[in-house]
Amino acid sequence: MSRAETGTATVPAGTGAAVRSPRALWTLGLLRSELSVTFRRWRTLALLGVLAAVPVLVGIAVKIETGDGAGAGGDAGGPAFISQITNNGLFLVFTALAATLPFFLPMAVGVVAGDAVAGESGAGTLRYLLVAPAGRTRLLLTKYAAVLAFCLAGTLVVAVSALAVGALLFPLGELTTISGTRISFAEGLLRALAIALVVAASLIGVAALGLFVSTLTGSGIAAMATTVGLLITVQILDQIPQLHALQPYFFSHYWLSFADLMREPVYWDDLMKNLGIQALYAAVFGSAAWARFTAKDITA
């Protein structure tokens, strides 16, 4: 949160007399402590470790499969871009993101988001957090910011690990977009960064949903399980053709549209729809989490 925003942020009655600048400092301090609590947890580090391992596994598997000099498997199975990895290691970034986005990444985000409020509540530390003159709204916003930071961190861990493995095992260089045109390696790197950012942004919806679930219960495990369960349910529903009228409103429906960034020219329609649906989920479940959290009785 920036200094300007804190001036207008909603503050629950009772703390209205506080002075402005200490409040801004408070927010920054709160965010910093929240981030360090999140990222110092062994659980968070383990999740990031699992995410970093996925590209390594994919890279080694592709390397072994094609080690005898044969081209990549001709059939179109597997995640997107997998057939191009042997020719350009940069494609491992795209493949790894395509492989982790449907499940690993949102699951990790669901764990962190589900634990955000319910975990504190379950450990009995939530009331101490509220003793500080930060206010519930600001605490919730800080929690959400920390979860979003984890979304970005998780995605970047996958991307960087994939880039490192790709550079080690496969050649790099000019690459062919899926439209058949060529782009330079530097532009390819830029597109990889853009794709990583879009993938991170695709997780905004799950993060908001997880945060809302987290405000509903006092048990961190229950909140995580519910969030991950919802994630799996939505993914399954997204596969049922009879529900095609509803599917555009599922948060995961346009996730794989990040591949459209590899078209030339870039096909923006689905990308925009994806970002729009994430913003919608953030608004709806963010405000629901706010309504629930600021109105509930904190007993633990």
Add this chain to the structure above:
Amino acid sequence: MAPYESDGSTTAGAAEERRAARGRKATRYAVPVAVIGVAAATIGLVPALADSGDPDLPDITAQQLLEKIAASDTERLSGTVRISTDLGLPDLGGLESGLLSGGPGSPSASGSGDGEDGGSAADPSTKLTELAAGSHTLRVAADGPDRQKVSLLQDGSEYSLIHDGKDVWGYDSASNEVYHSTVATGTGKEREKVPATPKDLTEEALKAVDDTTSVTVEGTAQVAGRDAYRLVVKPRQDGSTVGQITVSVDARTGTPLKFTLTPASGGAAVVDAGFTKVSFAKPDASTFDFTPPKGAKVTEADETAAELPEHGQKSPGAPAGDLDGLKVIGEGWTTIASFDTGGSGLPTADAGGGLGDFLGSFGDQVKGDFGTGTVFSTRLVNALITDDGKVYAGAVTKEALVKAANAAK
């Protein structure tokens, strides 16, 4: 609330407080509800508001519009085409495209021994027949008669057909396979003529315009942000399954922008192809540049040409001109193609085993002066296969097929 609050003399004040607290809570929950409401209203209203109604254009006769289409010399264009086809074929999934394409996996190809890996995943005939069912997004770009590109957008991959000078490249990014042919050989030229854009479809449709057809201009429409006239082509004859064809023609350039074919039986369009975005500027030259990526499997056209049988190239409804014993009955929209397979019709339950039952379950048994036969129906094309091995097919109703079979007897 703690239990002690609810007894004794404090009840009145505590109850009031509780009511106020509950009111505040309710107000808070109104926020997410309001957000959902605003979102729903936006999703519902924005398309309606963006639809600025039919544009006001000077009146034009059908003849003038046809001339405008013919005179249209749009050579440079790029855009996105949305194409939906609903032929009412039974949904066979991948089997369907395998059968239609005649490529690897179809019964005829697998019979030839090495048919399994004879074709390339990047072969245009394999790919573009996918358009025969479902909804697809295509990107088209053209710069003069020598440089064109059509890309079929798929989830996370793309199939591009690039014509640049004498080369025709097919690139399937999912399997990283390349198909190459040269226009001079002739086969390549035919293949890239699979009608996919509204313009191609319109040309096909307008070939049929004669005195059996009524052509009118019915109002205007907005397609891909451009003002367009709506040209309506209707068969005058009874017995055709084609209800009407609507073509939206760009008012300024005369380029067809949208093509819709509605069946006489009503319901959703059989073919609906239209630009969702279009630009008449010169496309980037790099669009047409193609060099096979490193490591891609390149298949030359000559290698597969011998293995690919002729069938599967025809658009539905087009008479199969090169089949032996082909007869064309009728004219205009109610043309029926008929030929004698020389065999004994459909494999029956005795002869064909399970296959006969399987095929028979898709058709309807009919009787007439000609004997008995089976009619296979789609929403556009119907085919009658008689038990003595004659086939009648056309974009006509079942009754018209039976009548033709009776007359031929």
